[in-house]
Amino acid sequence: MSDIVNLRRERKRRKGIEDARVADANRRLQGRTKGQKALEKQEKERLNALLDGRKLSRDDSENP
Numbered sequence: 001m002s003d004i005v006n007l008r009r010e011r012k013r014r015k016g017i018e019d020a021r022v023a024d025a026n027r028r029l030q031g032r033t034k035g036q037k038a039l040e041k042q043e044k045e046r047l048n049a050l051l052d053g054r055k056l057s058r059d060d061s062e063n064p
Contacts, residue, residue, distance in 0.1 A: 032040075
């Protein structure tokens, strides 16, 4: 024979597991420190500046 299961408790247990999984995903996405965010922003700006410096400019005076 199988055990009797209280449906209310089972729903709460499953909801707790799902909430823990969502919280873990949120911690991974949003759980960076202020220093980490600043470092990432600085690195992104450095790469953009490097890319802008390597662009070829086109003189409009040469083309009619």
